[in-house]
Amino acid sequence: MATSHSRHKWRVLFLIFPSLFWLIVFFLIPLLLVFAISFGQRGTYGGVEWDLTISNYFRFFDPRDPLYLRIFGRTLYIAFITTIVSLLIGYPMAFWIASRPPESRSSLLLLLMVPFWTNFLVRTYAWILILRDQGLINTIWTGTLHGWLISLSQVLPGLPLEGLIHLTTNPLPLFGTDLAIIIGLVYGWLPDMVLPCYAAIERFDFSLVEAAQDLYANRVQAFLRVILPLTLPGIVAGSILVFIPSLGAYITPDLLGGAKSVMIGNVIYSQFMSARDYPFGSAVSFVLMALMLVGTLLYFRLAVDSGKGESDGGQGI
Amino acid sequence: MDDGYAVELREVTKKFGEVQAVDNVSLQIHDGEFFSLLGPSGCGKTTTLRVIGGFEIPTKGDVLIEGEIQGYKPPFQRPVNTVFQNYALFPHMNVFQNVAFGLQMRKVPKAEIRERVNEALDQVQLLGMGKRKPNQLSGGQQQRIALARALINQPKVLLLDEPLGALDLKLRKAMQLELKALQERVGITFIYVTHDQEEALTMSDRIAVMNFGKVHQIGVPEEIYEKPTNRFVADFIGETNFMSGRISEINPEYVCVMVDETYPVSASPIDGVHVGDTITLAVRPEKLTVSSEKTREVNISGRVEEVIYIGTDIRYVVRVTDNIQLTIREQNSGGLAERRFQPGESVCVGWAKENASLLKE
Numbered sequence: 001m002a003t004s005h006s007r008h009k010w011r012v013l014f015l016i017f018p019s020l021f022w023l024i025v026f027f028l029i030p031l032l033l034v035f036a037i038s039f040g041q042r043g044t045y046g047g048v049e050w051d052l053t054i055s056n057y058f059r060f061f062d063p064r065d066p067l068y069l070r071i072f073g074r075t076l077y078i079a080f081i082t083t084i085v086s087l088l089i090g091y092p093m094a095f096w097i098a099s100r101p102p103e104s105r106s107s108l109l110l111l112l113m114v115p116f117w118t119n120f121l122v123r124t125y126a127w128i129l130i131l132r133d134q135g136l137i138n139t140i141w142t143g144t145l146h147g148w149l150i151s152l153s154q155v156l157p158g159l160p161l162e163g164l165i166h167l168t169t170n171p172l173p174l175f176g177t178d179l180a181i182i183i184g185l186v187y188g189w190l191p192d193m194v195l196p197c198y199a200a201i202e203r204f205d206f207s208l209v210e211a212a213q214d215l216y217a218n219r220v221q222a223f224l225r226v227i228l229p230l231t232l233p234g235i236v237a238g239s240i241l242v243f244i245p246s247l248g249a250y251i252t253p254d255l256l257g258g259a260k261s262v263m264i265g266n267v268i269y270s271q272f273m274s275a276r277d278y279p280f281g282s283a284v285s286f287v288l289m290a291l292m293l294v295g296t297l298l299y300f301r302l303a304v305d306s307g308k309g310e311s312d313g314g315q316g317i
Numbered sequence: 318m319d320d321g322y323a324v325e326l327r328e329v330t331k332k333f334g335e336v337q338a339v340d341n342v343s344l345q346i347h348d349g350e351f352f353s354l355l356g357p358s359g360c361g362k363t364t365t366l367r368v369i370g371g372f373e374i375p376t377k378g379d380v381l382i383e384g385e386i387q388g389y390k391p392p393f394q395r396p397v398n399t400v401f402q403n404y405a406l407f408p409h410m411n412v413f414q415n416v417a418f419g420l421q422m423r424k425v426p427k428a429e430i431r432e433r434v435n436e437a438l439d440q441v442q443l444l445g446m447g448k449r450k451p452n453q454l455s456g457g458q459q460q461r462i463a464l465a466r467a468l469i470n471q472p473k474v475l476l477l478d479e480p481l482g483a484l485d486l487k488l489r490k491a492m493q494l495e496l497k498a499l500q501e502r503v504g505i506t507f508i509y510v511t512h513d514q515e516e517a518l519t520m521s522d523r524i525a526v527m528n529f530g531k532v533h534q535i536g537v538p539e540e541i542y543e544k545p546t547n548r549f550v551a552d553f554i555g556e557t558n559f560m561s562g563r564i565s566e567i568n569p570e571y572v573c574v575m576v577d578e579t580y581p582v583s584a585s586p587i588d589g590v591h592v593g594d595t596i597t598l599a600v601r602p603e604k605l606t607v608s609s610e611k612t613r614e615v616n617i618s619g620r621v622e623e624v625i626y627i628g629t630d631i632r633y634v635v636r637v638t639d640n641i642q643l644t645i646r647e648q649n650s651g652g653l654a655e656r657r658f659q660p661g662e663s664v665c666v667g668w669a670k671e672n673a674s675l676l677k678e
Contacts, residue, residue, distance in 0.1 A: 210372055211405035213392040215419035215470065225418075229409050 038282035046276035056283035075264040079246035082185040090193030098201040138171035176258025184252040192241035200234025323506040329378035338364040340530035353517040356527035398467035406451040413447035419470040437469040584673040602646040604672040613667025
């Protein structure tokens with residue numbers, strides 16, 4: 001008995017060894033390394049001095065100089081808005097795709113994935129061309145639309161176009177703003193919202209909507225009481241998949257954001273690459289990671305609870 | 318309310334693209350009636366039900382509920398409720414919440430909801446199951462929940478789409494009787510869709526037999542079974558022997574048909590036939606008898622091909638001509654596996670004149 005049991009144990013170990021090896025060598029060890037470094041000090045020439053101090057964390061949370069906290073707050077805000085906007089665009093999109101005939105669904109999903117075949121950096125550069133002051137939108141705004149308004153005011157002098165003409169004189173402040181970052185992030189992570197939502201909606205049994213409508217629910221009630229709670233797992237998964245990478249975004253704010261629109265990812269980058277302050281960069285990384293972990297757990301708990309609330313409410317209506 | 322019908326369909330047609338799912342159907346369903354739509358799958362019976370429920374809007378024609386034209390009214394504005402084929406219970410809600418849903422949507426006070434839900438659960442013998450989730454219940458229980466969820470709203474008409482389709486045979490039989498008893502107790506008009514002829518015959522006050530979107534015959538179960546008006550109805554409901562022939566004589570008492578150009582057979586007359594018409598004669602196997610001599614009103618001779626013992630009955634297959642073969646069901650009322658005739662024997666197959674139906678092609 002004992003031998004067969006231990007043989008079984010060895011077999012399991014053997015089978016999980018490759019993934020275990022991978023996780024330990026490429027994930028756990030580097031993570032512990034970063035964690036250890038976060039308690040060190042920046043050496044005079046950029047190295048790490050092993051001091052065992054928590055001053056890096058203090059620096060981050062310093063209430064007298066809330067520079068990093070402020071960046072952190074804005075990062076949270078941008079990631080949050082990005083998630084909401086992605087959800088508002090992605091969920092209806094997923095719904096629409098799921099309601100197409102089966103044969104056209106897969107091609108629509110493929111279309112959704114096509115941008116992924118191009119490098120993310122290149123796609124983000126494309127957004128610069130669209131959003132900058134001499135970009136696509138502003139060329140139309142200050143050029144085409146402006147000229148059109150002027151000629152219109154000459155043809156019909158009575159129209160109150162002064163304000164609009166004045167407005168179109170200057171380019172819209174798009175590039176280098178939080179808005180640009182949010183546009184870039186939503187663009188980048190939208191498929192991650194659409195796919196889980198699609199999976200949930202596609203599994204959804206639409207005869208339940210008919211049942212709800214049969215039981216006097218109008219379309220809004222049927223959506224809120226039946227479709228939404230049953231597709232919530234997709235929404236939760238999609239939101240996490242968008243929120244987490246948005247929180248750690250680096251390329252998008254670096255390219256589309258201005259000097260004032262720094263996100264925490266840029267801070268980490270600059271600590272490692274420019275300031276060569278590895279310990280502080282590690283500490284910031286760890287704060288970010290802890291926050292992601294706590295946020296994810298909370299969100300899961302919340303979503304699971306609200307799902308349960310629907311069912312465990314018992315006699316409570 | 319002027320004409321007193323619970324539901325009336327006036328020349329209703331429903332097309333899906335080129336497909337005519339419901340083809341010019343007119344029906345009148347009385348208040349408190351158990352009315353079945355019976356037909357093979359794809360015959361348009363479910364679409365007809367969905368048109369009444371408001372899930373489909375007819376391409377042509379009108380649906381009237383309680384004398385009121387429904388037009389484009391959505392399901393939630395119609396005084397009907399539906400029991401769906403796969404129950405469509407809300408999986409994220411418990412039994413109580415499922416049953417309470419309709420009342421909640423209509424803003425009934427909470428205390429009243431609680432009372433009525435318990436009443437409804439009691440009615441389907443599931444009191445105390447309120448906190449279970451649908452997936453923790455058996456098929457039969459889920460079926461009852463679906464029923465309670467619809468009935469609690471006290472609809473004028475209850476639409477049932479093959480509600481027993483997913484149950485095993487024994488449970489199905491039990492639920493048939495229960496459902497019928499429930500319908501008589503609550504007095505609500507039931508419109509029941511099924512492809513199971515036995516189910517329809519057992520439960521219904523009247524049956525509409527459908528095929529290819531058309532209603533072929535409407536009548537009480539006895540009428541549908543005993544006097545089918547066309548070949549499809551005769552064939553779909555129960556087992557039938559068909560004999561085709563030409564009418565050779567018509568008089569007030571009977572019609573004489575030359576079966577297979579050789580055998581003169583008489584049957585009760587029907588309207589709209591003429592001498593020389595080709596016609597089909599239908600007789601149920603249990604109406605036929607086998608004997609060695611001509612003993613019945615109508616007799617035809619043949620040779621026994623097969624004798625099959627099936628427990629309650631003995632089934633004889635008798636070859637009359639190359640084209641005609643009759644199946645006879647004889648009740649096994651005699652002794653142990655009594656087989657009165659053997660294959661190869663010459664016999665006389667007989668029946669009463671009124672048991673043969675004449676079917677125009």
